[in-house]
Amino acid sequence: MTYVIDRRLNTKKKSEVNRQRFLERHRKHIQRAVQEAVDRRSITDMERGEQVTIPAPDVSEPVFQHGAGGERTIVHPGNKEYIAGDRVPKPEGGGQGGGGGKASNDGEGDDAFAFELTQDEFLGYLFEGLELPNLAKQRLRGDSTFRTVHAGYSTDGTPAKLSVLRSMRVAKGRRIALSATSRRRLREIAVALEAAEQSADEVSRRRLLAEQEKLERRVRRVPFLDTTDLRYNLHVKQPQPTSQAVMFCLMDVSGSMDQQIKDMAKRFYLLLYMFLKRNYEKTEVVFIRHHTVAREVDEQEFFYSRETGGTVVSSALRLMADVVTERYPPAEWNIYAAQASDGDNWNDDSPLCGRLLRESLLPLVQYFTYVEISRREHQSLWHEYESVSREQPGVFAMRQIREAGDIYPVFHELFSKDVRQAS
Amino acid sequence: MNSLLHDPADNDWTFEKLARFDAAIGRVAAGFGLDTYPNQIEVIRTDQMIDAYASIGMPVGYHHWSFGKHFAAVDARYRKGHMGLAYEIVINSNPCISYLMEDNTLPMQALVIAHACYGHNSFFKGNYLFRTWTDASAIIDYLVFARGYIAQCEERHGVAAVESILDACHALMNYGVDRYKRPYPISAEEERRRQREREEYIQRNLNDLWRTLPKAQALDGREERCFPEEPQENLLYFIEKHAPLLESWQREIVRIVRKLAQYFYPQRQTQLMNEGWATFWHYTLLNQLYDEGLVSDGFMLEVLNSHTGVVAQPAFDSPYYSGINPYALGFAMFRDLRRICEQPTDEDREWFPEIAGSHWRETLQWAMRDFKDESFVLQFLSPRVMREFRLFAVADDDREKSVEIAAIHDNRGYRALRESLARQYNLGEREPDIQVARVDMKGDRSLALHYRQHHRRPLGDTTRSVMSHLHRLWGFPVHLDIVKADGTVERGWSTAA
Numbered sequence: 001m002t003y004v005i006d007r008r009l010n011t012k013k014k015s016e017v018n019r020q021r022f023l024e025r026h027r028k029h030i031q032r033a034v035q036e037a038v039d040r041r042s043i044t045d046m047e048r049g050e051q052v053t054i055p056a057p058d059v060s061e062p063v064f065q066h067g068a069g070g071e072r073t074i075v076h077p078g079n080k081e082y083i084a085g086d087r088v089p090k091p092e093g094g095g096q097g098g099g100g101g102k103a104s105n106d107g108e109g110d111d112a113f114a115f116e117l118t119q120d121e122f123l124g125y126l127f128e129g130l131e132l133p134n135l136a137k138q139r140l141r142g143d144s145t146f147r148t149v150h151a152g153y154s155t156d157g158t159p160a161k162l163s164v165l166r167s168m169r170v171a172k173g174r175r176i177a178l179s180a181t182s183r184r185r186l187r188e189i190a191v192a193l194e195a196a197e198q199s200a201d202e203v204s205r206r207r208l209l210a211e212q213e214k215l216e217r218r219v220r221r222v223p224f225l226d227t228t229d230l231r232y233n234l235h236v237k238q239p240q241p242t243s244q245a246v247m248f249c250l251m252d253v254s255g256s257m258d259q260q261i262k263d264m265a266k267r268f269y270l271l272l273y274m275f276l277k278r279n280y281e282k283t284e285v286v287f288i289r290h291h292t293v294a295r296e297v298d299e300q301e302f303f304y305s306r307e308t309g310g311t312v313v314s315s316a317l318r319l320m321a322d323v324v325t326e327r328y329p330p331a332e333w334n335i336y337a338a339q340a341s342d343g344d345n346w347n348d349d350s351p352l353c354g355r356l357l358r359e360s361l362l363p364l365v366q367y368f369t370y371v372e373i374s375r376r377e378h379q380s381l382w383h384e385y386e387s388v389s390r391e392q393p394g395v396f397a398m399r400q401i402r403e404a405g406d407i408y409p410v411f412h413e414l415f416s417k418d419v420r421q422a423s
Numbered sequence: 424m425n426s427l428l429h430d431p432a433d434n435d436w437t438f439e440k441l442a443r444f445d446a447a448i449g450r451v452a453a454g455f456g457l458d459t460y461p462n463q464i465e466v467i468r469t470d471q472m473i474d475a476y477a478s479i480g481m482p483v484g485y486h487h488w489s490f491g492k493h494f495a496a497v498d499a500r501y502r503k504g505h506m507g508l509a510y511e512i513v514i515n516s517n518p519c520i521s522y523l524m525e526d527n528t529l530p531m532q533a534l535v536i537a538h539a540c541y542g543h544n545s546f547f548k549g550n551y552l553f554r555t556w557t558d559a560s561a562i563i564d565y566l567v568f569a570r571g572y573i574a575q576c577e578e579r580h581g582v583a584a585v586e587s588i589l590d591a592c593h594a595l596m597n598y599g600v601d602r603y604k605r606p607y608p609i610s611a612e613e614e615r616r617r618q619r620e621r622e623e624y625i626q627r628n629l630n631d632l633w634r635t636l637p638k639a640q641a642l643d644g645r646e647e648r649c650f651p652e653e654p655q656e657n658l659l660y661f662i663e664k665h666a667p668l669l670e671s672w673q674r675e676i677v678r679i680v681r682k683l684a685q686y687f688y689p690q691r692q693t694q695l696m697n698e699g700w701a702t703f704w705h706y707t708l709l710n711q712l713y714d715e716g717l718v719s720d721g722f723m724l725e726v727l728n729s730h731t732g733v734v735a736q737p738a739f740d741s742p743y744y745s746g747i748n749p750y751a752l753g754f755a756m757f758r759d760l761r762r763i764c765e766q767p768t769d770e771d772r773e774w775f776p777e778i779a780g781s782h783w784r785e786t787l788q789w790a791m792r793d794f795k796d797e798s799f800v801l802q803f804l805s806p807r808v809m810r811e812f813r814l815f816a817v818a819d820d821d822r823e824k825s826v827e828i829a830a831i832h833d834n835r836g837y838r839a840l841r842e843s844l845a846r847q848y849n850l851g852e853r854e855p856d857i858q859v860a861r862v863d864m865k866g867d868r869s870l871a872l873h874y875r876q877h878h879r880r881p882l883g884d885t886t887r888s889v890m891s892h893l894h895r896l897w898g899f900p901v902h903l904d905i906v907k908a909d910g911t912v913e914r915g916w917s918t919a920a
Contacts, residue, residue: 002445002462002540003518004438007471008525015474015494021586022491061489062594062885062892064855069821070880075844077747078738079815079831086828090819115495116502 023121029054030117034125038271038408050117059113127275130415146237157232171229178222182215189215244282245334245366247273248323250316252341254291255308261373264404265340266303268371271411272338280334286323290316296323311344313381317356324364335365342374343382350380357388362395369414370398428712429529431719436529438466444533445540451711452541456784457704459544460559461518464536472524473497475512479687482514483566485573485679487589513539515547515690517559530725533718537708542701549792550696552689562686569679572618576672588673591892592659592680597854599659599684618675654873655859658893659684667868668898677896692850695796699753703761703787706730706754736812747844752812756799759808760787770806796848804841806832816843821879855882860904869900874915876905886916894918 023030033052082088117125153166189212196205249269251262276283287302288294294315297305320337328335345353362368370385372378382398389396399410428443441464452459467475477494478484514520521539523532547553577585592599655661659681663674690697713723736751737743763771764783771779778786790803809832816839818829830836830843846852860873870893874882886903894901903916 001518002442002449002464004441004445004464004466006438007465007467007522010467010471014471015477015490017486018477018488018491019494020491021486021488021582022495025488059492060885060888061590062888063597064595064857064889065883065885066855067881067883070876071818071820071878072880073816073818073829073843073846075747075814075816075840075847076739076744077736077812077814078740078744079813080738080740082815082828082831084828084831084833084836087825088817088828089825113492113496115492115499 023117026052026054026058029058030125031128034117034122035408037122038126038267049119050122051114052117053112053114056112123274123278126271127278127415130275130412146239148235149238151234151236153231154234155228155231157234161232161235163231163233166231167225167229170231171225174226174229175222175224179219182218186212186215186219243280243334244284244332245276245280245336246284246286246328247276248286248288248320248335248337249302250288250290250320250337250339251302252291252311252313252316252344253289253305253307254311254344255306256311256342256344259306261342262303264373264401264407265371267404267407268340268401268411269338271408272336272369275415276336284328286320288316288319288323290319294319310346311341312349313339313341313345314349314352314356317353317361321356321360321364330364337361337365337368339368339370341370341372341381343372343376343379345379345381347380350384353381354384354388357385357396358391362388362392365395368396370396371401371410372398373401375402425716427719428717429719429722431721434528434530434725436527436532440529441466441523441532441536444529445536447712447717448533448537448541448708451708451715452537452545452704455704455707455711456788457541457545458548459519459541460516460548462540462544463518463520464540465520465522466525467522468525469501470498472509472512472522473501475522476509481566481683482516482520483563483570485570485589486577487593488586489590489593511535511539513543514562515553515557515559515686516562519544519547519559528725530718530722531729533712533722534705534709534726534729537705538701541708542704543697545704546693546697546700546791549788550689550693550795551793552693552795556689557686565682569683572675572679576676580672585676587895588676589680591896592677594889594892595658595662595896596680596684598857599657599681600688601657601660602851650862650864651859657681658857658859658872661859662893662896665862666897669896689795692795692797692848695749695753695848696791696794696799697753698749699755699757700791702730702734702750702754703757706758738813747812752808755808755811756803756805757787757790759805760790760803763805774805775803797845797850800848801841801845804844806837809837809840814840814844816840852877855880857903867900868898869902870897872901872903873912874903874905876907879908882915890916890918 030052033050037050153163189208193205193208193212196208247269251257251265253262273283273285285299287297287299289297289302290312291307291309292312292315296319316339324330324335357368372382378400385396385398389398397414399414401407401410428447429440445462445464449462473494475482476497477490484490511524512522519540521535521544523535527535547557547559553559573585573589651661651665659677662669663677663681666674666677669677709718709723709726712718734748734751734754736748737745760778761783763775763779764781764786767775767779790799794802813832815831816829816836818827820826830839832840856875856877857872858875859870861871863869863871872893882903882905890901890903901918902914905913905915907913
């Protein structure tokens, strides 16, 4: 007797719990691997998995076993020239015996345990412990998406929405209700008929038979399915709140910003973008670059074209304020801004930037971050921003990035739950 | 001439073809006298196969990180092409569950059905170790009970607490078996019914053992009771019954792991025989189909191609060598056994006077039923197979600079070679002999283990971590002493209080 069962349709998640337990147990190593990956990877391939290596002692499942040494005799196949009593020098490394190169049968060797994180897990660890500051606004908008939800049953509708199960159930209930008395009487008659037959009481038998026929006709007349029985699935459209965010990338592109600095800035933006994308259904990005004047550009131009000239940061802030009022009403959009610069600015302009931030920008945005990518002494812009950050710690945050390795830690600090709650 | 069971041009399998082949192979197997449990063939995807690997073939497993780790490891190696997956995994249960991979071709599926559903299946049902130690019809139920119970414990006591107990138990799993006592078969229903009772009973008994107030008789200076009176080889059982600090649910988990160890115990002792038996039968059954004209030449070629891959034995100096291939040696031994019965030579008559010329199917059945790897080799490894494999024994003594070739496949060496190889399959020889020796009842409640050393072989580096697992279960210091061959005892490892 054999049964053949097709299990291929079973869920893929059977071992998911065990995997999560395993990842949880080695969180420390995984987090380190993720951070190293962020530092190492090119900016375009953040969105894939990552190989994680864990030192063997940490994952080992120890059991009692013999160590090397002592006396042992081992049988091997494939003898070619040995005869009993031959002595053969021990192979390098010792302890293996037999002279054969023992191929490790567990691939990666004994020193470390390596496995792949999926893309989802990778991003999960990447943004672990981070949160978007200042409660996201959820907007109900007229043109936003609707979701069709089941809303019970209705007595009318299109044939396509007929709920057969529900209709049959109602019909059955009606049939039972309408025929119950007759059927009860029929059962009584059946008993009485038997009694009548036994006592040969022809009169009452006739009477009973007549009544039985009448009742049976009555039961049969109860329709199997009536139009009043029909039930239809009822669906209603519910407006879905959509959360949407816009991210402003502001960057100084004056002569002092070389490609390396811009690359670092781009990594920072990329992290922020991926983070927003994970949190909001809809994320838009506005690129604003500036030297002495600011312009809204596309991504390519933002990162790769070079210009020369001085630096007026306030021009970018002004443009951003304009774009917000024009296209992204703060009531509907969650607005985030990230500004990257090497710290250069006209000295006269910095107080103006501070005022612009305080008066027109910070009231509009959820969070404004400033990163200064520089190894030099801070200049007037930094000092001006410092005072802003002291005044409005929950909305404005700033950090310095010295080298590529700082990017992820800085990002982490800027969005970490604990740090911001403490500040 | 019979008509073919399949269309030679179409190598893909369908459920209908699987059923047809299963029926044909089943008929032939019954003709050869193979007695099997009913079969349950399950077709699965690659990732499900990896999953089956990771959960050591338990169709229903409790949750533990180590299974996740194994899954990740197999998955990574499989993706990189470091390893192929087995074509099949088979579970000792009734009905006997066999997993077939969906990407096998039809000849492969037929091979797997012959191998697993009739080869392994009849071994599970026939071999004395499986008959003694496992209850095929109860294992699935027991696994379901175990998973449910452990999930319950996780809910009640937290995942971390359960995990640390399981970690410790897994470390001692190989020491969770009574080697010389006949075990009770496990049954899920009984487990569930008696579990409550047991909890109370153990706690009561423990209190008796660890009574803090000395009994009146103890005061009169009589000889102290030594506990345990005899050395105990089953560490997990000892812990389950006597560890002073464990709570009832923890004892139950120890018991679950112990029961699983018992279930897997026969498999660890019959790998050579089990694989050899299954390989012998897939070879014999499919050849029979071919002889009956039921399968085409191309079909048989593909089967033989896979078969040859399975029974390949690289020589000791090959880069692919990783020990003796149990499929190869087991297959060669069973085939040679049949030859000895059917066409015995003078050498066979001298070496195997009782079986030379006997009925081959009865002899093979006897060999399959009443032996384990160690005794099977000792009884049936013929000089001819030793010559075919060109076996030689190497004696390695760490005090010497070179190793000695102790015996080779010649008249002087056959017996020594056979004994060496049999010892190699002896579980008692492969694993360190570690037993519970004494519990310090009056003092610090420490537990002393004895490692009985043979051939001066030391314990490995993992000992310290296993000891700390053991400490966690016992709750008081644990010592491991080494008993040398001459009877002297030396303190090996100790865990701090």
